[in-house]
Amino acid sequence: MSCDSKGASVTVERLSWGPRAGLTLVDDVSFAVPAGARLAILGANGAGKTSLLRCLYRAAQPRSGRVLIEGEDLAGLTPRQSARKISVVLQEMPADFPFTVRDVVMMGRIPRRSGLGGWSGEDRAACDHALDHLALGGLASRNFASLSGGEKQRVLVARALAQAPEIVILDEPTNHLDIRHQLEILALLEGLGLTVITTLHDINLAGRFATHVALMAAGRLVAFGPPETVLSAEAVSEAFGVAARVHAPRASEALRFSFSLPVFS
Numbered sequence: 001m002s003c004d005s006k007g008a009s010v011t012v013e014r015l016s017w018g019p020r021a022g023l024t025l026v027d028d029v030s031f032a033v034p035a036g037a038r039l040a041i042l043g044a045n046g047a048g049k050t051s052l053l054r055c056l057y058r059a060a061q062p063r064s065g066r067v068l069i070e071g072e073d074l075a076g077l078t079p080r081q082s083a084r085k086i087s088v089v090l091q092e093m094p095a096d097f098p099f100t101v102r103d104v105v106m107m108g109r110i111p112r113r114s115g116l117g118g119w120s121g122e123d124r125a126a127c128d129h130a131l132d133h134l135a136l137g138g139l140a141s142r143n144f145a146s147l148s149g150g151e152k153q154r155v156l157v158a159r160a161l162a163q164a165p166e167i168v169i170l171d172e173p174t175n176h177l178d179i180r181h182q183l184e185i186l187a188l189l190e191g192l193g194l195t196v197i198t199t200l201h202d203i204n205l206a207g208r209f210a211t212h213v214a215l216m217a218a219g220r221l222v223a224f225g226p227p228e229t230v231l232s233a234e235a236v237s238e239a240f241g242v243a244a245r246v247h248a249p250r251a252s253e254a255l256r257f258s259f260s261l262p263v264f265s
């Protein structure tokens with residue numbers, strides 16, 4: 001069961017990607033995180049965060065460089081093999097998605113299904129476990145489309161969990177969530193014990209959640225490491241084009257930033 005997994009290490013080596021010749025959106029990016037790390041990818045709008053994520057879950061084919069999962073080249077895996085290692089939680093869902101919550105979570109089992117047979121006892125148990133883990137038992141028969149944004153987000157994380165992956169990749173999982181649900185979803189992800197790679201816009205949330213931060217600007221990785229090292233006022237001000245101020249944390253407190261527009265003299 002995925003909750004017992006320890007995740008997998010991810011190494012990115014000199015990765016570059018662009019949609020066409022002459023346009024590079026991910027530019028020579030390298031970093032490595034150990035199994036069980038929580039990596040937050042930060043950067044201003046258009047910095048290339050989603051483009052980098054897409055390379056990590058094979059929605060985009062790198063122009064050069066490679067991604068290694070526990071030392072194994074991602075490009076050498078079949079789609080089914082990589083879907084057993086990596087699950088993805090994205091924002092876009094069609095508004096008229098005509099499935100129940102249980103159906104959606106069960107979809108996470110598709111890469112694990114053998115042959116064309118129906119769901120196995122193991123599939124059903126994994127689905128029940130994921131529903132329980134995300135406190136969704138009471139919503140299992142509800143139509144997915146009728147849920148609130150926060151509930152939908154929990155269902156999509158449950159689907160990722162049912163997939164029993166080693167790595168969960170998320171694009172802006174806290175988008176559209178109120179502060180309580182933002183904290184809840186990040187605590188849930190932290191509790192999984194898997195390797196988590198996520199884009200985030202909220203620097204303070206990233207500082208609390210992440211074991212590693214990748215700061216991007218114009219497609220390049222401008223800083224990488226633990227949040228307390230990477231998230232300096234200077235680096236954040238530069239990457240986001242704001243005047244950022246760090247409030248010195250007391251013992252065991254997370255970093256806390258405040259922001260204002262830069263004043264030009």
Ligand SMILES: Nc1ncnc2c1ncn2[C@@H]1O[C@H](COP(=O)(O)OP(=O)(O)OP(=O)(O)O)[C@@H](O)[C@H]1O
Pocket residue numbers: 019025043044045046047048049050051052
């Ligand atoms: N297929 C494409 N063709 C041309 N330009 C693209 C393509 N995909 C992305 N871009 C552009 O590349 C830049 C980086 O996009 P990307 O979505 O990776 O940034 P991001 O850091 O995730 O941004 P945001 O925080 O706004 O979501 C943006 O300016 C975007 O418009």
